Amino acid sequence: MSRLGKYTRRAFLGLGVAAAGGLAVGFYFYQKPYANPLDAKKAEGETPFNPYVMIDQDNTITIIAPRAEMGQGIHTTLAALVAEELEVPLEQVVVEHGPSSPAYFNAAMLEESTPFPFYDESVLAELARGSMKIVAKFLGLNMTGGSSSTTDAFVKMREAGYAAKFVLLKAAAEHFGTSEDNLTLADGTITDPASGKSVTYGELASKAAAVSPPSEMKLKKASDWKILGKSQKRVELKDKVTGGRIFGIDVQLPNMLYGTVRMAPRKGVSLKSYDKTATLAIPGVKDVVEIRTITGEGLGVVADNTWAAFKGAEALEIEWDDPLSLQNSDQMWSALENALTQEATFELGGTGSDAEVFTSIPESEAVSAQYRVPFLAHATMEPMNATAQHDENTIRVWTGTQAPGLIQSVVSSHFDMDSANIDVTTTRLGGGFGRCLEVDFALYAAVIAKATAPNPVKVTWTREEDTQHDTYRPMAIGQFKGQVTPDGTLKTMDMQVASPSIIQSVMPRIFPGISPAGPDNTVLDGAFNQPLDVENIRCQAHVADLQVPIGFWRSVGNSVNGFFHESFMDEAAHKAGKDPLEFRLAHLTSDEFRPAREALKRVAEMSGWGTPLPAGKGRGIAHVLSFGTWTAQVVQVDVTDNTVTIEEVWAVADPGIVLDPGIFKDQIMSGINFGLSQALGQEITWVDGEIEQANFDTFDAMRMHQAPKITIELLENSPRMGGAGEPGTPPSTPALANAIFAATGKRIRQMPLSNEIDFI
């Protein structure tokens, strides 16, 4: 049976033996743990040990990896954390996503949303991070994002493995009539060397579940690790080379219908009237359903196959009621330009210097530049889709989501039900990049399924619908100004960023009850919290609502401000007449910035920085600290006949601790190509209230012939652990723009770079 099939069966089997106590493994000590969600989910013969480990009597060891697997290899690394302590090889375990439950809350994701830079270890910063952990637990944020999964899991999943091993050893000691110290463990088996007899974990499972959990966690030293710190084969690899039925779009249920949606151009535009005659005349089309929800309005089409639903949706005649004032990209740019002239909405970081310092820079020492980035779609390979079924008092949803708990919350609110009655099965994701933190695709499926009840319906968006109904990476303007003294020192740096606020856009969609308070860090991430020794720094946000739904896009604010900040550092170096690497190092002298210095120096060595290049070629360098990982990159380009070839990229990333070097490097590689894709031509633009781009012919990404050679090294100088999924993205675009400047003398300050220079 396929993985998905097995998973679904498990999710439906609510039977089972009496639960023998989930282990209170002590991974959060300030409050009582949540109830063990596996008690309600286990099948006959399975003993749930705690929210992360299940051991069958037949010795099948299942590790619950409660984070979305969307390509980042997280199921492998999370399973490795448990397996390391449990003393089982990864090949011997089954990894499942597990049910949606607040017990799987992600504390680390919000931790770095405090208004303190990563390297700030002051008491205040630590207190703020601690309080966000409690908020995350309170909200039950079972989410995947912010490159936070391994940081969040690093201690608690190893503790889960240790706790399971502890009770198994106790049970084995009783079984053999000896002490735990006399026993040996290997490959899911415990052996008593005295008698030469062995017993499997599975045989001990029910007995072990009655043993009291350990009061003290004695985790292995890193030097004793057998699995962690080494590259592992991804647990889902075989499914992904055999066309496995693992994605949301592959869900197949008895009596299932097929559907699609045609939604209003954006939230705030409502459904005025429509004519469904032509739609219902299409063979296979069964119904047209009105959708009016917190995330948007529109119509759903139900058919007996997806293609008929697509044709039906195309045939709908719809009139929208659009009261929004900003209809064109030009108006939106004007709104941002206007915001820049207004008083700042808030300010983060900085040196607290007098305002006059920033307004009295002598003209001869001033360097000033304005940068722009457009709205961007996520364009996951798998278009948005979800399958839903109303079944008496329960709504079941199957989908690839980064936030199953939010789906429960929003769907339950829409139908005025208890969220416990919304059952979400998380499949693998054909890409996420932040898009699947949203709930719209699941909510629309749930609404359409109300009309098809009791039959389930799989609702798949067309690519056009997906591109035009995203929650976009915000467009933004960065107005940067600096003072470079005659000796080549950057003495003053002023960063003014105009952008809509992601949090203000997201919160009403997913947490309608909570009003966002305080500054939205994402507007300034990648600017206010960068390692930089400059006497006067100011970083201010000018927030403007552009009436476009925006959201979390791989590396979020860092994808915007990383480009601004690191392009500006290059311009300042040029003004100072210094080499861009030397200039950066000269402004990274503080002790706590050592990881940045080491990453830059190493990437310079790898790339042959400073060695001569033939005419028409150039190298650019950039460093961005994001999600706790210090990442330096050098991009080398060739510019022939005004056409850019991105030849090669070298990257050094320092996340403090590397749990799986192979998977980590894969993520950095992916982040680089995702970032460079923007430069090659991505932008979402508005004309008359509609988006101009629709499919991969108008919103494309990097292809094979454009892909550079990439070399990556990892360092472990950072004092705390950082993430993998996003930090590769932010430095890639400024390093590219800086390389084009080095090769041609042409400074491009606006994304996509392709608007000003051709790429192959």
Place this chain on the structure above:
Amino acid sequence: MYPKIPLTVNGQKQEIEADPEMPLLWALRDIMDIKGPKFGCGIAACGACTVLIDGEAVRSCSQPVGEVEGEITTIEGISQGDELHAVQQAWMKHSVPQCGYCQSGQIMAAVALLEENPDPTDEDISDAMTNLCRCGTYPKIKAAIKDAAQTLGA
């Protein structure tokens, strides 16, 4: 009622009832329950839906099922029982997939490429492999194709 359309998929002859205009992709996925070929764009721009028709790579989202002439092979049909195709093995060895959604199509495109050109250069690979991968796994795809070429040539 729809006409009966005879098809040979992964070596099995069958007849389906469908609108002849329906893209082969949806006939495979929704009617025949063959889920390996994925939907990505519907306009033959991304290649996630790539299958082989008589050995040639075809983007099934833009191929009307009524006009198919030849034997269809999907990713489900390239391995011999438990033994994976050399291209699949190379994909495993190089740990190519990340999210994995495009990889069925990538693998089918690579199988077709190596069928026609057993020893492709970097440029040949770039020319033939036009499928989109949003995870940016291109360097690994290239390495895996070269590896598979060696295995198949050996």
